[in-house]
Amino acid sequence: MDLSNEKLIQMYRTMKRIREFETKAAELFAEGRIPGFVHLYIGEEAVATGVCANLKDSDYITSTHRGHGHIIAKGGDLKYMFAELFGRETGYCKGKGGSMHIADADRGILGANGIVGAGHNIAVGAGLSAKYRDTDQVCVCFFGDGSTNQGTFHEALNMASIWKLPVIFVCENNLYGISMHQSRHQAIQDVADRAVAYNMPGVVVDGNDVLAVYEAAKEAVDRARNGQGPTLIECKTYRHRGHFEGDPTVYRDEEEVKEWLQKDPIPRLVEFMLDNNVVTEEEIKKIDEEIAAEIKEAIKFAEESPFPPVEAAVEDIYTDIVEEVRS
Amino acid sequence: MKSIGIIANPASGKDIRRLVSHATVVDNNEKVNIVKRIILSAQGCGVDRIYIMPDTFLIGYKAIEDLKISRELKIDVEILNMNIKGNVMDTIQATKIMEEKGVKCLVVLGGDGTNRAVAKSITTTPLIGVSTGTNNVYPQMIEGTVVGMAAGIMATGICSIDDCCSKDKRVEIFRDGQLIDIALVDCVISRQKYVGSKAIWNMEDIDMVIVSRAHPASIGFSTIVGTSLIVRTDDDFGALIQVNTGSHRVKAPVAAGTIREISVGEVRSLKLDEAFYFKPGYNGIMALDGEREVPFKVGEEYQIKVTRNGPYRVIIDKTLELAQRNGFFKR
Numbered sequence: 001m002d003l004s005n006e007k008l009i010q011m012y013r014t015m016k017r018i019r020e021f022e023t024k025a026a027e028l029f030a031e032g033r034i035p036g037f038v039h040l041y042i043g044e045e046a047v048a049t050g051v052c053a054n055l056k057d058s059d060y061i062t063s064t065h066r067g068h069g070h071i072i073a074k075g076g077d078l079k080y081m082f083a084e085l086f087g088r089e090t091g092y093c094k095g096k097g098g099s100m101h102i103a104d105a106d107r108g109i110l111g112a113n114g115i116v117g118a119g120h121n122i123a124v125g126a127g128l129s130a131k132y133r134d135t136d137q138v139c140v141c142f143f144g145d146g147s148t149n150q151g152t153f154h155e156a157l158n159m160a161s162i163w164k165l166p167v168i169f170v171c172e173n174n175l176y177g178i179s180m181h182q183s184r185h186q187a188i189q190d191v192a193d194r195a196v197a198y199n200m201p202g203v204v205v206d207g208n209d210v211l212a213v214y215e216a217a218k219e220a221v222d223r224a225r226n227g228q229g230p231t232l233i234e235c236k237t238y239r240h241r242g243h244f245e246g247d248p249t250v251y252r253d254e255e256e257v258k259e260w261l262q263k264d265p266i267p268r269l270v271e272f273m274l275d276n277n278v279v280t281e282e283e284i285k286k287i288d289e290e291i292a293a294e295i296k297e298a299i300k301f302a303e304e305s306p307f308p309p310v311e312a313a314v315e316d317i318y319t320d321i322v323e324e325v326r327s
Numbered sequence: 328m329k330s331i332g333i334i335a336n337p338a339s340g341k342d343i344r345r346l347v348s349h350a351t352v353v354d355n356n357e358k359v360n361i362v363k364r365i366i367l368s369a370q371g372c373g374v375d376r377i378y379i380m381p382d383t384f385l386i387g388y389k390a391i392e393d394l395k396i397s398r399e400l401k402i403d404v405e406i407l408n409m410n411i412k413g414n415v416m417d418t419i420q421a422t423k424i425m426e427e428k429g430v431k432c433l434v435v436l437g438g439d440g441t442n443r444a445v446a447k448s449i450t451t452t453p454l455i456g457v458s459t460g461t462n463n464v465y466p467q468m469i470e471g472t473v474v475g476m477a478a479g480i481m482a483t484g485i486c487s488i489d490d491c492c493s494k495d496k497r498v499e500i501f502r503d504g505q506l507i508d509i510a511l512v513d514c515v516i517s518r519q520k521y522v523g524s525k526a527i528w529n530m531e532d533i534d535m536v537i538v539s540r541a542h543p544a545s546i547g548f549s550t551i552v553g554t555s556l557i558v559r560t561d562d563d564f565g566a567l568i569q570v571n572t573g574s575h576r577v578k579a580p581v582a583a584g585t586i587r588e589i590s591v592g593e594v595r596s597l598k599l600d601e602a603f604y605f606k607p608g609y610n611g612i613m614a615l616d617g618e619r620e621v622p623f624k625v626g627e628e629y630q631i632k633v634t635r636n637g638p639y640r641v642i643i644d645k646t647l648e649l650a651q652r653n654g655f656f657k658r
Contacts, residue, residue, distance in 0.1 A: 003521075189384040190341055193354040202352070203524075204341040211523040219346045231346060259412075276520055276610060 003214070005278045011053050011210050012273065013287055015045040015266050018069045020295050021078060025068070025085060025099075028299075029245045034085050036098040041069030043208075043240035046265035047172050048073035050213025051140055051233075054221045060108040060126040060139035062119035065100045066172075066239070067112030070142050075107045078298035088305035094316065095308045108137075117150030119143055120169075124156045127165030127230070138166040138224040140217075146177025148191050157198040157232065164229035168220045171234045172207065178243045179251040195232040207235025208265040211272070238263070329482040330376040331369055332425035332452075334418055334445065335362055336437035337384035339460040343524040349584035353459040355384045358436055361457065362390040364471030365434055365478065370402050372479025372655075377404045378428055380421035383413045418444040426452050432481035432641065434474055439463045439547075439616035443511050446497060446638050453481050453492045454638040461526070461617065462546040462583040464512045469643065477643045480650045488639050491646040493560055495637030496539035496599070500613065500621060501630040510615035511637060513538045513549040518611045519619065527614040530571070530587055534611075537567040537603065539633050543580070547617055550579040556594040560640075565597040565633030597633050605629040 022040045029038050041048070044066075052061070052073035063070040071081060076092075084091030084102050092102045103111035110126060113119050123141030130137035147153055148171060160167045171191045175182050188194070195202025201223075205216045213235055220231035238260035242249045249257075273279045335358050344350040366377055379387030387406045394400035407424050411417045418437075422445050425433055432453050435445050438460015445454060455474055456466030480486055498510040516535040517527060527533075533548070540560050541553035552558065552566050554577045573592030581587045597603060606628050613621040623629065650656065 183385075187356070189337055189355055192341055192345075193352075193356075195345075196352045196354065201346045202341075203343050203345050204338070205343065205524050209523065211521045212525070215524045216343050216346060219343065223346070233346075272521060 008278050011049050014049040014073050016291050018045045018072045020291050024295055035087050038099045038245050039066040040241045041066050044237045046210035046213050047207045047235045050210040051217040054217045059137050060110055062110045062123045062141045063112040065114050071102050074109050079301040082298045082302035083305050086302040089308040090305040117147040117152040120152040120156035123167050124159050127167035136225050140168045142170050145173040145182050160230040161198040161200050166224035167230045169232045174237050174239045192234040200230050202232040204234045207237030208263045210269050329374050330430045331374055331478045331482050332378045332430040332433045334380040334421050334435045335386045336441040337382045339437040339441055342526045344461045344526050347528045348582035350461045359386050359389045361471040365475040368472045368475030369479040372476050373483045374479045375402050378425050379406050381406050381411050415444045419448045422448045432478040434478050439465045440618050442466050443616045449638050453641045455641045464545045477646045480646050486646055486649050492639040495640050497637035498539050499632045499634055508621055512616050515548050515614040522619045525618045533570045535569050537631050539565045546580050554579045563599050566594050568594045602630040602632050
């Protein structure tokens with residue numbers, strides 16, 4: 001496995017950027033400075049990071065309501081992300097989409113998505129497009145365990161398999177669909193078991209170990225680029241915070257949370273890098289400071305950006321009714 | 328009390344080898360089915376109590392519930408009262424508890440890794456390994472009904488350990504004179520530096536394989552030895568071979584559906600308890616029974632030995648034949 005020191009440091013940087021972005025988003029939301037809802041990715045950083053470290057800019061991803069981490073890992077710009085969260089005109093969706101709809105077509109980010117299970121079939125469409133156009137692009141479809149009970153999940157895996165599409169289905173199994181434990185809504189423990197029904201490989205990996213995720217994703221991406229079709233990767237992980245900011249999380253016990261906090265993916269990677277002389281503590285500190293400065297700058301950019309004008313409310317929508325409303 | 332224990336690992340058979348090779352898939356609901364068949368056939372062969380390890384998929388509970396609904400369950404089946412962690416420690420702890428309870432046979436559903444975990448703590452209880460892992464070497468692919476019969480025969484005392492079991496070998500890893508880990512089949516020395524997805528499959532990273540047993544009819548790294556030298560379970564020696572170096576070329580089934588041609592050195596046999604000294608010149612990792620487990624560093628000193636300290640493994644055919652000769656099946 002070709003994991004250079006540069007790659008390891010890059011993955012640390014990505015995980016830390018996600019962690020800091022989300023931590024700041026939590027603070028800003030608590031202070032009432034961000035409208036709408038936010039669903040934070042803290043604790044799950046290794047999944048998006050390990051997977052996207054295998055992707056090219058031209059590859060696609062589809063995301064979820066908990067999408068900030070995916071977007072950052074695929075190269076999203078923190079300035080435009082914060083601007084979107086703040087509802088400003090400079091945001092990725094001109095401030096009209098908010099946390100759950102960030103998209104950046106230039107980077108293959110086909111959108112976070114407020115509808116559970118809506119990304120599956122978009123990913124199949126992207127995979128079909130790549131195959132039809134005979135490119136080497138792949139599409140990664142991120143989704144949670146709860147969405148695998150939706151019909152879209154099964155339709156998507158079936159179609160991707162039948163057509164041998166370059167799609168990597170990445171299940172972020174954080175054990176809960178909102179507040180319901182997986183054991184109460186699924187007759188299986190490993191979502192990966194469902195792959196066999198659709199004639200594709202299904203594997204379980206430690207989603208809190210970025211190296212394990214990277215390895216599995218690399219094999220799956222290579223497989224997709226080689227025309228061998230889709231793969232289902234199930235990453236066992238845990239969100240440190242509630243389903244949404246403000247969720248009292250009364251449905252999970254303290255012991256469980258404590259256990260998972262000990263498996264935090266960021267200190268695990270740091271320990272490995274220090275232990276193997278990949279970086280020094282001073283170098284880690286420098287990276288952290290750079291990220292803190294980037295976050296500060298991004299928030300400043302967002303807060304100094306204007307709100308969209310009132311008339312923007314009827315722009316960028318599909319229907320001809322726009323003109324009627326205007327008039 | 329004619330009791331047996333069952334440990335079923337809900338995590339076996341799911342790892343990355345489904346992606347990098349064509350490894351077998353066994354889902355957890357099939358493990359429930361296998362456990363049901365073991366319970367019923369053990370019950371039919373005279374077992375009156377069965378202990379089952381609790382697990383995150385509730386394999387034992389599901390099996391009991393189904394058999395109660397179908398009114399087939401006549402004996403006591405108890406799920407051990409222990410806190411579960413959802414990791415290898417559950418298997419180790421359950422093994423200890425079951426031995427304390429005096430089970431006469433322990434049935435283990437899992438792969439080489441699960442059986443290795445059992446082997447870390449089991450003492451004298453006979454073991455039957457049922458493969459629900461990745462095309463394993465140690466546990467057998469065998470029908471649950473037959474397993475339950477063999478376990479039942481052991482529990483009833485018709486056959487003794489001496490008659491029906493093989494005392495297995497194992498590979499022992501010592502660092503600074505302390506035993507730090509074991510493998511039941513093979514220890515692979517690899518240049519990879521991290522545990523990652525645990526399974527090992529990149530041939531290019533491998534420097535050496537040390538085995539307690541080797542046969543070309545197996546699957547995995549032990550076959551690199553096995554294609555040159557057969558090391559049987561009853562042979563009082565192990566073997567080691569250097570890989571990716573040397574003048575010989577062999578082809579070996581290193582993974583499911585994967586025959587690889589590899590450069591190797593001479594196979595060297597290793598007598599029981601003879602130490603092979605390993606002083607790494609690079610940072611790497613030892614994979615034990617196919618899973619990356621022991622990171623090592625430049626300057627450390629290791630001794631690797633093949634010993635006869637493995638579990639007592641029930642030889643199923645022999646057990647059933649002996650039972651037949653003793654009239655066990657006559658009514």
